Amino acid sequence: MTLSDIEAQLADLREDAQTAIASADSLDGLEQLRVSYLGKKGQLSKILGGMGKLDPSDRPRIGASANEVKESIQSALDDKRTQLQAAQIQARLVAETLDVTLPGVVRPQGRQHPLNSTLDRMVDIFVGLGYTVATGPEMETDYYNFEALNTPPDHPARDMQDTFYLPDGNLLRTHTSSVQIRYMEQHDPPIRIVAPGRCYRRDTVDATHSATFHQLEILAIDKGLTFTDLKGTIKEFLRQIFGETDIRFRASYFPFTEPSAEVDVRWKGKWLEVMGCGMVDPNVLKAVGYDPEVYTGFAAGLGIERFAMILHQIDDIRRVYASDLRFLRQF
Numbered sequence: 001m002t003l004s005d006i007e008a009q010l011a012d013l014r015e016d017a018q019t020a021i022a023s024a025d026s027l028d029g030l031e032q033l034r035v036s037y038l039g040k041k042g043q044l045s046k047i048l049g050g051m052g053k054l055d056p057s058d059r060p061r062i063g064a065s066a067n068e069v070k071e072s073i074q075s076a077l078d079d080k081r082t083q084l085q086a087a088q089i090q091a092r093l094v095a096e097t098l099d100v101t102l103p104g105v106v107r108p109q110g111r112q113h114p115l116n117s118t119l120d121r122m123v124d125i126f127v128g129l130g131y132t133v134a135t136g137p138e139m140e141t142d143y144y145n146f147e148a149l150n151t152p153p154d155h156p157a158r159d160m161q162d163t164f165y166l167p168d169g170n171l172l173r174t175h176t177s178s179v180q181i182r183y184m185e186q187h188d189p190p191i192r193i194v195a196p197g198r199c200y201r202r203d204t205v206d207a208t209h210s211a212t213f214h215q216l217e218i219l220a221i222d223k224g225l226t227f228t229d230l231k232g233t234i235k236e237f238l239r240q241i242f243g244e245t246d247i248r249f250r251a252s253y254f255p256f257t258e259p260s261a262e263v264d265v266r267w268k269g270k271w272l273e274v275m276g277c278g279m280v281d282p283n284v285l286k287a288v289g290y291d292p293e294v295y296t297g298f299a300a301g302l303g304i305e306r307f308a309m310i311l312h313q314i315d316d317i318r319r320v321y322a323s324d325l326r327f328l329r330q331f
């Protein structure tokens, strides 16, 4: 092995390497080339292995040439690596491009029906006053809807005009007051409940009447409850839901309360009735086995539609049931 042999081999190696590196198309491939040319057992090492047989005075020269070849291969590898990495990033950018100007996917958004949101607000206020929620069936017996509520058979509220009777003699409850009886039968006083639910009446449908509507029944039974407690509770409830508005209690009549009242709220300059209420009639307490000498209580029936109409400025109750999205989307 002569000096010029080695120099020729080094020159070949440089040329080989330059060509191979130039055509490398991946970082892995490039790494393999590095190992094969400059690695410990690579081609450059092999060539230099032959140096031992050279005349010692020639060694520095070969050493210098070898270094030069090594550096030129290394710098070709470095350039190519930078180039391949840039290409890789570029490819990724292209693959992951997101056109933020594209119109989004429009997902339909549901919302609470105004009746439900109104009911939730009403119930929340009473829950805040210590009441719990009770429910009862919409299909009722005559007993729970009328009889136990001190409503004699000849009372006008039982007129066929007002009540939907079912073929089996049962009926669709005309009010949520039936839940009062069901609850008191199952529980001992003290009682503080609110009972929301749907009611049915054979009313002619117009702007303020619907054959199905919703009520929130209130019932409180305890020792020593008076009309003052009823008034205070109702006033506090109305203050919380409407803010400071004019209200008035008007004497009225219900078979299941004595005395009875209706409550009006001033809305758009007019008095609007929002509930019936009163002190629970002793006959109702007797019907569920409570001693009216020991317990008294008050009750109220609130029209949920009325509250929804006032809170949301709805002028016609029929809109509430029409399922017209143009209307419902406003809430």
Ligand code: DAH
Pocket: 174, 175, 176, 177, 217, 218, 254, 256, 257, 260, 275, 276, 277, 278, 279, 298, 299, 300, 301, 302
């Ligand atoms: N049930 C009555 C109605 O539907 C409303 C009512 C009045 C409920 C007085 C009560 C009450 O609990 O005490 O017209």
